[in-house]
Amino acid sequence: KQEVTQIPAALSVPEGENLVLNCSFTDSAIYNLQWFRQDPGKGLTSLLLIQSSQREQTSGRLNASLDKSSGRSTLYIAASQPGDSATYLCAVRLDNAGNNRKLIWGLGTSLAVNP
Amino acid sequence: EAQVTQNPRYLITVTGKKLTVTCSQNMNHEYMSWYRQDPGLGLRQIYYSMNVEVTDKGDVPEGYKVSRKEKRNFPLILESPSPNQTSLYFCASQRTSGPNEQFFGPGTRLTVL
Numbered sequence: 001k002q003e004v005t006q007i008p009a010a011l012s013v014p015e016g017e018n019l020v021l022n023c024s025f026t027d028s029a030i031y032n033l034q035w036f037r038q039d040p041g042k043g044l045t046s047l048l049l050i051q052s053s054q055r056e057q058t059s060g061r062l063n064a065s066l067d068k069s070s071g072r073s074t075l076y077i078a079a080s081q082p083g084d085s086a087t088y089l090c091a092v093r094l095d096n097a098g099n100n101r102k103l104i105w106g107l108g109t110s111l112a113v114n115p
Numbered sequence: 116e117a118q119v120t121q122n123p124r125y126l127i128t129v130t131g132k133k134l135t136v137t138c139s140q141n142m143n144h145e146y147m148s149w150y151r152q153d154p155g156l157g158l159r160q161i162y163y164s165m166n167v168e169v170t171d172k173g174d175v176p177e178g179y180k181v182s183r184k185e186k187r188n189f190p191l192i193l194e195s196p197s198p199n200q201t202s203l204y205f206c207a208s209q210r211t212s213g214p215n216e217q218f219f220g221p222g223t224r225l226t227v228l
Contacts (some may be wrong), residue, residue, distance in 0.1 A: 024118065031215070032215050033214065034217065035221075039219075041222075042221060043205065043219055043220060043221035044205060044219035045219075046216055046217065046218065047217075049215060049216045051215070054180045064207075084118075089158075093215070099161075099165050099171075099211075100163055100171070100173075100212075101146050101148065101159070101163070101209050101215075102148065102160045102163065102173060102174075103150075103160075103207075103217060105157040105158040106157065107155070107157045107160075109159075
């Protein structure tokens, strides 16, 4: 059974720091991995999608990497800002889920960036 | 603007009173899905739909119904809500070919007393 773990559960950093959020999954047979941001009352925003054949994706100050063989992904946030404060969720789609595009979710990392 | 919308955003109800949470997407996506999010358990899939009139159970379907009469809409129905269905609900949609990104609605916070 696929399990997704995110470490740390919470993180507090001063503004301007570069930081890394970790996501690990137990079954390497994934189709893709998606990083989301969750703001209170504002739902889930997709940040980056990495296909299983890719190693990384970048969007602005965000860079996500994927190492399927070791079951790990990292989300790197450069020059963090208070507006980055949110919960970051990692989700994987299984390779053998058939028609179901179900995502398996981690519990998230709650990030606080302090001015 | 491409989006997934849900209504209502917040709902407080009582045990046994039937309710429907609507979900609509304007991206012509074939695939739609409902999740619930609970502390310590994360997001879990309730139901999904591959296309019009095609629905199937996810991991936690008990106590819920769905329908897919139109491509854009995927309502979640609670025939007889119970307190253990108090949760944050998300609707999602995705194309079944091409880009694999899933898009999510803003969430519906449901409280069943």
